[in-house]
Amino acid sequence: MKTIVVTPTLGASPWLAETVASVAALSLDAMHVLVAPSAAVGALEKKYPRTVVVAEPVEGRGMYAAINSGAAAVGDWDALTYLNDDDLLLPRFVDVARSASDAGGRARLVYGGVKLIDAAGRRLGAIPVSRFPTMNRALYAQRLEPVFQHGTMVTRAAWEQLGGFDETLRFCGDSDLLARACVNGLPTMWVAGQAVAAFRLRAGQLTKNRAAMEDERARVDLKLGLRAKQRTLRHRWARLVFRLTNLPIYAERVARHGFVTFDELLGRAG
Numbered sequence: 001m002k003t004i005v006v007t008p009t010l011g012a013s014p015w016l017a018e019t020v021a022s023v024a025a026l027s028l029d030a031m032h033v034l035v036a037p038s039a040a041v042g043a044l045e046k047k048y049p050r051t052v053v054v055a056e057p058v059e060g061r062g063m064y065a066a067i068n069s070g071a072a073a074v075g076d077w078d079a080l081t082y083l084n085d086d087d088l089l090l091p092r093f094v095d096v097a098r099s100a101s102d103a104g105g106r107a108r109l110v111y112g113g114v115k116l117i118d119a120a121g122r123r124l125g126a127i128p129v130s131r132f133p134t135m136n137r138a139l140y141a142q143r144l145e146p147v148f149q150h151g152t153m154v155t156r157a158a159w160e161q162l163g164g165f166d167e168t169l170r171f172c173g174d175s176d177l178l179a180r181a182c183v184n185g186l187p188t189m190w191v192a193g194q195a196v197a198a199f200r201l202r203a204g205q206l207t208k209n210r211a212a213m214e215d216e217r218a219r220v221d222l223k224l225g226l227r228a229k230q231r232t233l234r235h236r237w238a239r240l241v242f243r244l245t246n247l248p249i250y251a252e253r254v255a256r257h258g259f260v261t262f263d264e265l266l267g268r269a270g
Contacts, residue, residue, distance in 0.1 A: 001078040001101040003030040003153075008066035009085035011040030015200065018121070020048050022088040028097050031077070035070040064165035064173035071164065078105070081153045082174075088117075088198040093151055095191045100153045107158035109181045109188045112196030114150045116265075119202045125253045126195060127262065128246035133188035138238035140179055141228035143221070146242070147188075149174035151197030158186050169220070171213040176220045183224050201266060 005023050009016055023032045031052060034044055038055040045053045054073045056066050067082045079100040083089060092112065099110045116124040130136050130146030139146040154162070154177075162180050165173040181188065221227050228235055243250075257265055 001097075002076060003028060003079050003081075003097050003100075004033055004071070004074055004077045005030050005089065006033045006035060006067050006070040006080060006082045007085050008035045008063040008070070008082070009040075009044075011036050011044050013085040015086035017047075019083060019085055019088060020051060022090070023083070024050060026089060026091065026094055028094045030097070031074065033070045033074055035066040035073075061167060062170050062173075064169060065167040068164045068167060071159065077156060079153050079155050080159055081151070082149070083197075084150075084200075086200045086202065087150060088200075089151070090115075090194070090196055090198060092191075092194045093196040095193065096151060096153050096196050099189055099191055100155055103155050103157075103187075105157060106155065107161050107186050108155045109147075109152065109158055109178070109186050110191060111147050111152040111188070112191040113194065114148045114197050114199050115195040117198045117200050119200065121198075121200075124201060124265070125256055126249045127199065128242065128249050129190070130242055131190055131192070131245045132238075132241060133190055135238040135241060136182045136188065138228075138235045139242055140182060140226045142231065142235055142239055143227070144239065144242060145175065146182075147178045148199070149178065150199050151195070152178065154181070161186065169216060172216045172220055175217060176224075179220065179224055179226060183226070201268075 007019060020032060023030060034051050034053045035056055036044055036053060037059050041053050041055050054070050057069050071080055079097065096110045096112050100108060113129060114127045116126060118124050127148050129148055130139055136146040158181065162177060166176050169176055
């Protein structure tokens with residue numbers, strides 16, 4: 001199975017070398033594709049000769065357009081994940097890739113756990129995710145994110161069924177793609193065990209613009225009909241299971257940072 005990791009970058013991230021190294025260190029035959037403005041291509045090719053560097057066909061259209069163009073440029077691949085130019089894939093990501101390969105060319109989405117790190121790479125905690133994908137629709141209905149983009153892989157069949165990322169979005173394209181996978185009933189699998197990816201909380205990242213993200217996410221919810229008008233027993237049960245199975249993650253957050261939400265923790269970064 002041909003696996004690709006697509007990283008949109010301007011080429012200036014001080015963590016890009018660490019990101020590239022995390023992919024190269026995997027015991028996995030994966031092609032790392034950097035998608036960058038044309039002016040940065042030459043320098044990136046020289047600095048990272050083991051990656052494939054693709055120039056954005058139209059610059060300034062945003063990261064989701066860059067990822068779509070990277071996937072299209074490679075052409076021949078079986079499973080895809082994308083990785084920001086300051087984040088990391090961890091050794092256990094190979095379990096996600098192998099589970100995706102077991103799909104045998106069928107549509108499938110596979111995800112694992114994600115840890116949080118600071119600008120220096122120190123652990124800050126982890127992100128709660130759903131252990132039971134069959135409950136994900138009920139979680140989305142309550143504005144609980146059951147799947148996080150980091151450490152998530154889609155097969156080629158799933159990517160084509162979903163049509164890639166919505167390029168009109170600037171903040172929530174990943175949430176939109178994962179939610180569409182759920183709404184469309186794509187087979188989804190959670191890989192148990194240690195975290196498979198690391199999300200870096202730092203100053204200046206797009207996810208700190210919470211007002212714009214919330215506005216965009218509300219539009220995604222409306223488009224997909226995700227929000228529940230009334231919570232049923234099924235919704236309450238899914239929420240309870242989500243909270244209980246992620247209790248160690250919440251406990252670590254309280255121990256490290258006090259009683260704060262993930263959004264509040266994000267706001268503290270940098």
